[in-house]
Amino acid sequence: xxxxxxxxxxxxxxxxxxxxxxxxxxxxxxxxxxxxxxxxxxxxxxxxxxxxxxxxxxxxxxxxxxxxxxxxxxxxxxxxxxxxxxxxxxxxxxxxxxxxxxxxxxxxxxxxxxxxxxxxxxxxxxxxxxxxxxxxxxxxxxxxxxxxxxxxxxxxxxxxxxxxxxxxxxxxxxxxxxxxxxxxxxxxxxxxxxxxxxxxxxxxxxxxxxxxxxxxxxxxxxxxxxxxxxxxxxxxxxxxxxxxxxxxxxxxx
Numbered sequence: 001x002x003x004x005x006x007x008x009x010x011x012x013x014x015x016x017x018x019x020x021x022x023x024x025x026x027x028x029x030x031x032x033x034x035x036x037x038x039x040x041x042x043x044x045x046x047x048x049x050x051x052x053x054x055x056x057x058x059x060x061x062x063x064x065x066x067x068x069x070x071x072x073x074x075x076x077x078x079x080x081x082x083x084x085x086x087x088x089x090x091x092x093x094x095x096x097x098x099x100x101x102x103x104x105x106x107x108x109x110x111x112x113x114x115x116x117x118x119x120x121x122x123x124x125x126x127x128x129x130x131x132x133x134x135x136x137x138x139x140x141x142x143x144x145x146x147x148x149x150x151x152x153x154x155x156x157x158x159x160x161x162x163x164x165x166x167x168x169x170x171x172x173x174x175x176x177x178x179x180x181x182x183x184x185x186x187x188x189x190x191x192x193x194x195x196x197x198x199x200x201x202x203x204x205x206x207x208x209x210x211x212x213x214x215x216x217x218x219x220x221x222x223x224x225x226x227x228x229x230x231x232x233x234x235x236x237x238x239x240x241x242x243x244x245x246x247x248x249x250x251x252x253x
Contacts, residue, residue: 030112031194034164035207037107041129041162042201044101045079054149056136057097061172066230070118074173077139080108084127085171088117093126112193115167128191130165133174134250135203145179147251156203159249164191164198166221169229177248178232184241185232192221200247214240 048057057079064071070086080099082092090105110128117123137146153159163175166189175188190210191198196218197211212218217240220233235241 028195030110031197031199031209034110034112034194034199035209037110038129038162038164038199038201038207039205040102040104040107041098042205042207044098045161046205047101048079048098049150054151056148056150058139059131059133059135059137059174060139061137061174063172067227069171069226069230072172078173079131080127080173083171084125084130084165086118087126088123090126110164110191110193110199113164113167113191125167125170128164128167128170129162130170130175130188131162131173132160132248133176134248135161135174137174144251144253147249150203152251153203153249155249157206158247159203160200160244160247161203162201163244164193164200165189166191168224168226177245177250179250181245181250183232184236184238185234186220186224186238186241187229187232189220189224189229190240190244192218196221202247210243212240214238217241 045057049055058075058077060075060078062073062075070083073083074081074092076095078096080093080096093099093105093108105126108127108129109125113125113128115125115128117125134146136148139148141148147153150156165175169188178185178187190212192212194209195211197209199207199209201207216235216238220235224233
């Protein structure tokens with residue numbers, strides 16, 4: 001009996017040592033898969049651009065009241081349709097202009113995302129990725145607030161296109177970044193699922209996992225509500241916000 005108890009104790013100790021390592025390995029595997037998804041989605045974007053003589057796919061959204069999250073809907077001519085928070089099927093992914101280049105709905109979602117439709121705990125959401133708002137949010141070429149052609153980008157390798165958005169803010173097709181650089185606030189928010197990091201893809205085709213550094217970024221990730229971010233959470237001096245805004249490459253006006 002004593003020997004059996006010793007063996008059980010040893011097994012318990014070993015299990016306690018092994019479980020954290022298994023958890024880290026799982027997160028790392030999800031990060032690698034998420035990077036692969038972003039690369040595939042970015043390739044779809046580049047193939048579309050090539051087929052459309054350098055024009056970027058639309059990233060257009062119909063806006064609603066700040067308090068009505070379901071009212072923010074990607075339009076029918078965008079890279080995808082609908083609202084990631086409210087959609088109950090993957091139909092709106094399939095209806096987007098990029099879906100013809102890769103018929104897998106799985107590439108639109110991070111494997112580490114456990115959020116559900118309308119946060120009701122029943123239907124898993126179908127999307128976790130959004131697009132940089134400066135990438136053709138308004139397809140009208142006369143609107144100089146947004147990029148309309150790939151050739152307009154000053155540095156494609158440093159301009160992000162897709163980003164894994166935080167489950168607290170994702171809804172429409174794009175990740176909102178305030179065009180006023182002096183207004184240091186978070187509105188939409190990046191995901192922090194991969195060891196306090198998130199995945200972005202860039203206009204030259206590569207993808208990266210960015211580890212967020214600011215304690216304020218991580219605090220917001222844990223505590224902020226959609227209502228807080230909808231009106232903007234001030235983050236003066238937040239290095240993560242500044243880094244992301246720089247990578248957004250807002251057009252000069």
